[in-house]
Amino acid sequence: MKVIVSAAVSIDGYLDDTSPERLVLSGAEDWAEVHRLRAECDAILVGAETLRKDNPALVIRDSVLRAERIARGQNPDQTKVTLSRTGRLSSDLRFFTEGEGEKVVFLQEPLPSTIHQLAEYASIISVPQLTASSIVNELERRGCHSLLIEGGSQVLDMFFKENRVDEFRLAIAPFFVGESGAPRLVHEGAFPFDKEHRMTLLEARKVGDMAVMHYKLEP
Numbered sequence: 001m002k003v004i005v006s007a008a009v010s011i012d013g014y015l016d017d018t019s020p021e022r023l024v025l026s027g028a029e030d031w032a033e034v035h036r037l038r039a040e041c042d043a044i045l046v047g048a049e050t051l052r053k054d055n056p057a058l059v060i061r062d063s064v065l066r067a068e069r070i071a072r073g074q075n076p077d078q079t080k081v082t083l084s085r086t087g088r089l090s091s092d093l094r095f096f097t098e099g100e101g102e103k104v105v106f107l108q109e110p111l112p113s114t115i116h117q118l119a120e121y122a123s124i125i126s127v128p129q130l131t132a133s134s135i136v137n138e139l140e141r142r143g144c145h146s147l148l149i150e151g152g153s154q155v156l157d158m159f160f161k162e163n164r165v166d167e168f169r170l171a172i173a174p175f176f177v178g179e180s181g182a183p184r185l186v187h188e189g190a191f192p193f194d195k196e197h198r199m200t201l202l203e204a205r206k207v208g209d210m211a212v213m214h215y216k217l218e219p
């Protein structure tokens with residue numbers, strides 16, 4: 001399965017600021033590209049904290065993009081995927097209430113007691129040790145050929161550190177956040193792609209007022 005990461009950051013490398021509202025980093029042109037990228041993938045994954053904080057619907061609304069998916073033999077709605085340890089996920093989140101595609105929640109055993117009510121709204125997959133590989137393997141088993149990962153930090157961290165990313169689309173907004181408590185792209189630690197193992201830059205483009213970089217992560 002092809003795994004693509006798509007993230008937007010401020011010029012100082014933050015995914016968000018510390019305010020309760022979602023920080024808008026992308027401009028209209030960047031959003032249009034991200035929506036197209038989403039529509040090309042079989043599944044989209046975001047972490048539980050992003051669901052709680054931003055409450056994204058993760059639904060393809062554009063009728064042309066939906067028609068293109070149907071023509072390619074894909075379901076018009078993607079499979080939506082999240083992961084959680086605590087199971088602290090309200091069934092009122094738009095992740096569960098919007099779109100006709102399958103919703104999948106990955107959990108690490110032992111299962112939190114609160115999870116049973118969510119089984120009505122999503123497929124619950126529990127594994128003894130939740131890793132990027134276990135998620136990729138299970139989604140592959142369910143027929144997914146492409147997965148788009150949109151964050152946040154913990155999820156990106158997990159997939160980059162385990163070297164389970166094939167392509168990385170990074171959009172940089174032309175402003176600073178300047179708050180050390182804000183979420184960064186990833187957390188500290190060892191990454192397979194470090195100073196001795198550089199990613200391959202496929203292209204760098206101006207998209208509206210954003211700089212968009214496309215990297216290939218070759219083993």
Ligand SMILES: NC(=O)c1ccc[n+]([C@@H]2O[C@H](COP(=O)([O-])OP(=O)(O)OC[C@H]3O[C@@H](n4cnc5c(N)ncnc54)[C@H](OP(=O)(O)O)[C@@H]3O)[C@@H](O)[C@H]2O)c1
Pocket residue numbers: 006007008009014015016017022023025046047048049050051053054083084085086087088106107108130131150151152153154155156158183
């Ligand atoms: N700019 C962008 O492109 C972009 C995109 C997405 C998100 N964001 C921002 O990113 C921030 C959220 O990032 P975040 O790092 O705090 O959270 P996150 O990565 O969205 O989600 C973290 C949560 O995922 C679950 N999780 C992580 N690793 C797990 C594992 N190994 N096993 C089981 N569950 C696991 C845990 O859920 P539980 O707590 O439920 O156990 C954890 O709290 C928000 O501010 C959001 O706005 C920005």
